[in-house]
Amino acid sequence: MPDHLNTATLLDLARRAHARAPGPCICTKTPLDGWQSQPLSLDETQFREIGTLWPENDPEPTYAEYLPGKLKYWSTDAPIAPRYFPYNRCGVWECSLCGRLYLRYTEGGGYFVDRRIRSLQWALIEDVSL
Template sequence: MMARLLHRRHAAMPDYLNTAALIEHARRAEASAPDACACTRTPLDGWQSQPLSLDEARFREIGTLLPEDDPEPTYSEYLPDGTNYWAADAPIAPRYFPYNRCGLWECSSCGRLYLRYTEGGGYFVDRRIRAVRLDLIEDVPL
């Protein structure tokens, strides 16, 4: 946690996006995204390990779903009706894990939005990515 606090003091943090802001960004992106782009070669409807073929240079960070005033957001997940973490139809609930630790990124070529975070375990680090779909965003209180 100390490293995170030091990082915040020395690096410009992206702007915090609440659920309403995420919905507005998703609405604009879905209205303007073309049918195809290089960023859609690998389906990213559900959480995936970030493909090595994904060109990092084509993405720009728009903001974060991690509130600056919350030093340790919940690890509780919101998975109603038998959905699971990996499912393409799992809800995007910004107050719940892993969304509460995500950055919102935009493809500079087509404008599609993606959520990204780094999953860390005892012996691994896995950068994960998921496409944002407006119809899956839910504003669910903790």
């Protein structure tokens, strides 16, 4: 199982990744600034999991969302709040081609499963308590 990442570690990793690769991503044509269904064209083999935001010793993290104001789940400027859904169910993955970091989780509904992905942007990370 991957190591649990707290908010301070996540922020540090995101800042370092941004310093290595500050420009736009060329690994996919699909913008990943906000949550997206993972593009089928994205090569799974180019990612390696470096940690998880799933809370330690918590078999069922909250489904509460942190979306202040009129922000929506799909908004590109929605905060990344690791203690809230869906971030508390994410793995943190690094692209071996560009060095950028991505958040990934699987959304499951009654009749579907959807792998979702979002780029990890350090400026949007918020350490908000439940």
